[in-house]
Amino acid sequence: MSVPTPDARRPNPDHVAFVGGGNMARSLIGGLVGGGLPAAAIRVAEPDEGKRRALAADFGVQVFADAAAAADGAPVWVLAVKPQAMREVCSGLAALARAQRPLAVSIAAGITLAQLARWLGDGTATVRAMPNTPALLGAGMTGLCANAQVDAEGRARAEAILAAAGRTAWIEDEALMDAVTAVSGSGPAYAFLLAEALEDAARAQGLPAETARLLVQQTLLGAARMLAESGESPATLRQQVTSPGGTTQAALETFEAGGLRRLVAAAVAAAQRRGGELSALHD
Known part of the structure; x- marks a missing residue:
């Protein structure tokens, strides 16, 4: 497990598509924009029209009603929907994932790497992240776990996104992610x-x-x-x-x-x- 120092230099995650624009996504978007990522490099898919308007007004990001429209062409997808909706959302993005091979970062509690890979398509580089609510203040703690398809650059990109809202720690054994949830998530x-x-x-x-x-x-x-x-x-x-x-x-x-x-x-x-x-x- 690695725990970077708060002032460690992290690479720019480039273009990012958020699928879901709820509170946790807002905190990450705010941290990324505040950290220097251009708002034009961030796309957000959110079905609620009021939330879309607020995201565009508050951060200047591109907003979409459709997940595939936001994800198309983005090398990194942050899956920020509720756990019960994740399977349907991933299934709807599976064809695009097979064609584009993005890095998919899930912040949904309890969704495993195997489930994400199965729903998005085997071979998809996926990261499972467990942030907590102090991320809304930029004081969060996130545990991260990656599958074998995530290379060093992918890890750096995932960490850059979650570090926008606090500290991060890599967990090499996914079986320990439920313990991360029990300690820092809850x-x-x-x-x-x-x-x-x-x-x-x-x-x-x-x-x-x-x-x-x-x-x-x-x-x-x-x-x-x-x-x-x-x-x-x-x-x-x-x-x-x-x-x-x-x-x-x-x-x-x-x-x-x-x-x-x-x-x-x-x-x-x-x-x-x-x-x-x-x-x-x-x-």
Whole structure:
């Protein structure tokens, strides 16, 4: 697994066709345009007329109602439709894929490389990507996995697209992609649940709701920045905040007594299992 540094130089992905213009596609398009890719090099297929108008107005990209019209001639396709629609969309693009041999990058959760290749046509270079919702703010995390048909240039192109919305990591064993989904794909919801619980606890201690929210928001933001920027492990940072016999130790001992680590491990395992089940549903 490779994790590039945030300021690593990445190649321009050239012309890109997005099939689907929802929120995740918008975040990637915004990142690409903001990073210097000409808007004229981006095509977007989106059936919703209102979304097409907004994409054209906001980013200056070319918009189409038909997927094949957007994909025709583009060397890279970003498949950004819902998982339940992926088979139909890919089947409709299969003849074009066989003729043009594009690089197809899917950001649909639970859709495997084998499924993509089968629906688009064997021999299609495909990348499976699992972004998460902080990509909407340019702070996303995406796991990437490629089939054997994707060469070094294809990997660089796929990474350039997903890196427009945050950090990336290559996963060489596709079997681990469900674990990526369980950790980083679903992970923001775990952080939001912790924030909810902290806010509830703060209010229970008598703090005003507005103050409780501010305390929790800034605390989690600051902790996340320390994790990302300090170079220290989570365990080291935890120890630095924990004075023997102090308030933090009292709280952490309560977490440990309640089995927090076991609960987190069980939750991630449950999400991983469900990811595999969802993949099978789309076969």
